[in-house]
Amino acid sequence: MMGKGMGGMMKGCPGGNCGANSSNTWDIYPKMMNLKELTEDKKKEIVEAANLRIEEGRRLINKGVKELGASEQSLDYPKQENALEEIRQGVSQFDSGLAANKAIEQGKAPQNIALKWFKKEMNLLPLSFDAKNENSSMFGMSFFHTSIMTILILFMATMIWMYFFKMKRAALLLEELSKKTPANPAKPEEAINVETSKKEVLPSPKPVKPEKSLGNKFSGALELIGIFEEAPNVKTFRLANIDNTPLSFTYEPGQFVTFILDLNGKKVRRSYTISSSPTEKDFVEVTIKREDKGLVSRHFHDKLKVHDKLEVSVPNGKFYFNGEQSDSIVLISGGVGITPMMSAVRYLTAKCWPGEIYFLFCARTSNDFIYQKELEYLQSRYSNLNVLASMTRAKGTSWMGPQGRFTKELIDNFIPDIEKKRIHICGPVPMMDAVKSMLSDLGVSKEQIKTEAFGGAKPKETKKNPANEEKAYNLTFTGSNKTVSLGEEQTILEAADEAGIEIDNSCRSGTCGMCKVKLLSGKVTMEVDDSLEEDEKNKGIILACQAKASEDVSVEV
Numbered sequence: 001m002m003g004k005g006m007g008g009m010m011k012g013c014p015g016g017n018c019g020a021n022s023s024n025t026w027d028i029y030p031k032m033m034n035l036k037e038l039t040e041d042k043k044k045e046i047v048e049a050a051n052l053r054i055e056e057g058r059r060l061i062n063k064g065v066k067e068l069g070a071s072e073q074s075l076d077y078p079k080q081e082n083a084l085e086e087i088r089q090g091v092s093q094f095d096s097g098l099a100a101n102k103a104i105e106q107g108k109a110p111q112n113i114a115l116k117w118f119k120k121e122m123n124l125l126p127l128s129f130d131a132k133n134e135n136s137s138m139f140g141m142s143f144f145h146t147s148i149m150t151i152l153i154l155f156m157a158t159m160i161w162m163y164f165f166k167m168k169r170a171a172l173l174l175e176e177l178s179k180k181t182p183a184n185p186a187k188p189e190e191a192i193n194v195e196t197s198k199k200e201v202l203p204s205p206k207p208v209k210p211e212k213s214l215g216n217k218f219s220g221a222l223e224l225i226g227i228f229e230e231a232p233n234v235k236t237f238r239l240a241n242i243d244n245t246p247l248s249f250t251y252e253p254g255q256f257v258t259f260i261l262d263l264n265g266k267k268v269r270r271s272y273t274i275s276s277s278p279t280e281k282d283f284v285e286v287t288i289k290r291e292d293k294g295l296v297s298r299h300f301h302d303k304l305k306v307h308d309k310l311e312v313s314v315p316n317g318k319f320y321f322n323g324e325q326s327d328s329i330v331l332i333s334g335g336v337g338i339t340p341m342m343s344a345v346r347y348l349t350a351k352c353w354p355g356e357i358y359f360l361f362c363a364r365t366s367n368d369f370i371y372q373k374e375l376e377y378l379q380s381r382y383s384n385l386n387v388l389a390s391m392t393r394a395k396g397t398s399w400m401g402p403q404g405r406f407t408k409e410l411i412d413n414f415i416p417d418i419e420k421k422r423i424h425i426c427g428p429v430p431m432m433d434a435v436k437s438m439l440s441d442l443g444v445s446k447e448q449i450k451t452e453a454f455g456g457a458k459p460k461e462t463k464k465n466p467a468n469e470e471k472a473y474n475l476t477f478t479g480s481n482k483t484v485s486l487g488e489e490q491t492i493l494e495a496a497d498e499a500g501i502e503i504d505n506s507c508r509s510g511t512c513g514m515c516k517v518k519l520l521s522g523k524v525t526m527e528v529d530d531s532l533e534e535d536e537k538n539k540g541i542i543l544a545c546q547a548k549a550s551e552d553v554s555v556e557v
């Protein structure tokens with residue numbers, strides 16, 4: 001096949017005339033391909049044929065040179081082309097004849113000679129090929145090719161090594177992280193690879209809790225990174241991780257953060273609802289109303305500056321709505337009670353929750369309408385958000401909307417089928433009581449209503465000698481080994497305050513759960529026990545701010 005092919009291809013010598021002996025010279029290579037060994041006779045035959053090629057080559061070169069000279073003056077370009085082709089053919093014949101002679105002299109096998117010759121005719125040999133470097137090249141490749149291949153192979157090997165090295169380091173890092181995690185399982189985001197780029201997220205060492213859970217807890221310091229004026233005496237405080245990383249806790253819209261402050265040498269705790277949305281992963285915001293004589297709210301408004309660090313415990317509370325509890329929601333609030341509602345609205349709209357949202361807000365004047373512009377914007381953007389705001393002291397102001405306190409009719413007109421809806425209420429206690437009563441008239445069952453009181457009740461005057469005015473029982477603090485008198489209208493927290501026994505507390509309204517203590521003997525009643533889990537109740541945990549007794553009791557304090 002090869003011989004046939006060669007014959008066909010080689011018929012293409014210029015003008016079909018490659019000289020008188022051309023058939024001899026062209027035939028020699030197909031013949032050599034069939035020769036197993038080179039006898040003396042064959043050698044002679046090949047040398048003769050090679051010499052003929054050399055001779056023919058020389059003749060063609062001379063002829064071409066002559067013709068080129070002649071055609072140069074007449075500017076006959078086709079002739080010049082023809083002459084050049086003859087020179088090329090001549091050089092080629094001369095070259096291949098020479099190569100055959102050299103190969104015979106070196107004693108090479110006839111097939112190799114033929115193959116080399118054929119390659120030469122077909123221009124298949126590398127440019128730098130010649131007999132001298134034939135032995136020095138590897139796999140028939142030039143030095144240049146060999147070098148490039150070596151560099152590429154080395155580069156590939158380095159990349160593969162780097163990949164495995166990186167994987168090994170990542171595995172070690174993961175192992176280290178998973179060892180550290182139990183102390184604070186709240187840090188799935190820390191799985192972000194600090195070694196390389198921030199965007200490269202490693203598989204989380206522990207399954208990340210879905211957002212519907214009550215959040216990963218965090219206790220520690222956060223940094224105040226921004227303070228924003230919302231309304232007269234109302235400011236928003238933005239807090240972030242000190243090291244500028246995403247928050248290491250999660251929470252539900254409506255949950256709160258408890259601040260632990262050291263004021264005048266005393267540890268004080270206050271709870272503030274997170275007003276920002278859980279979809280914000282880098283910061284949380286609380287919106288605080290400055291109370292004229294309030295210890296902590298005044299500290300926030302008057303003393304704190306950006307970059308101050310604050311000790312917190314977060315998240316707390318069960319008063320939240322994330323869209324999973326019902327397919328529509330009614331949010332009713334007054335004053336600063338708007339904060340849990342705002343977190344829910346921000347969250348539900350950010351998630352494009354499809355349910356209907358009815359947002360009712362009551363304040364004194366439009367100046368006190370916190371987040372007014374944002375709510376207007378959200379309402380214009382999300383058709384399922386329905387906002388109704390009413391101002392109680394709108395007379396003489398520019399407020400054009402509803403005026404006065406909420407009424408049964410206002411609520412009924414605004415919310416279709418209210419008796420079937422889930423309702424959240426937060427605000428001043430008198431406002432909440434009034435709204436609950438209206439809802440009851442409108443056929444809403446108690447189970448559909450969730451409330452949160454912000455507490456902050458003015459300190460009660462404690463009755464110095466309850467025994468004279470009302471029944472009293474013995475209250476024993478086993479940890480302090482002290483027994484005091486407890487009036488039947490007095491709470492355990494009030495009695496502890498009076499006796500100088502410290503019980504952690506914040507809201508004093510049964511909401512925040514800071515004053516949980518263990519009841520060791522006797523029975524108590526609690527008006528509000530929202531912040532207690534069922535299993536805590538079974539274990540005898542009570543809220544000191546709510547617990548009143550009708551017999552002798554002892555607590556583990």
Ligand SMILES: Cc1cc2nc3c(=O)[nH]c(=O)nc-3n(C[C@H](O)[C@H](O)[C@H](O)COP(=O)(O)OP(=O)(O)OC[C@H]3O[C@@H](n4cnc5c(N)ncnc54)[C@H](O)[C@@H]3O)c2cc1C
Nearest residue numbers: 271272273288289291293294295296297339454456458507
């Ligand atoms: C779950 C929860 C969430 C909350 N969320 C928010 C929120 O988002 N935003 C917000 O602003 N608040 C919120 N609060 C209320 C907050 O925790 C505080 O109760 C509030 O800021 C008042 O704290 P304070 O230390 O400033 O006042 P305190 O010193 O505790 O005083 C309480 C009240 O008594 C008054 N008072 C104190 N001393 C006297 C006195 N000698 N004479 C007369 N009056 C006096 C104060 O003016 C104040 O109104 C929330 C409360 C709870 C329980």
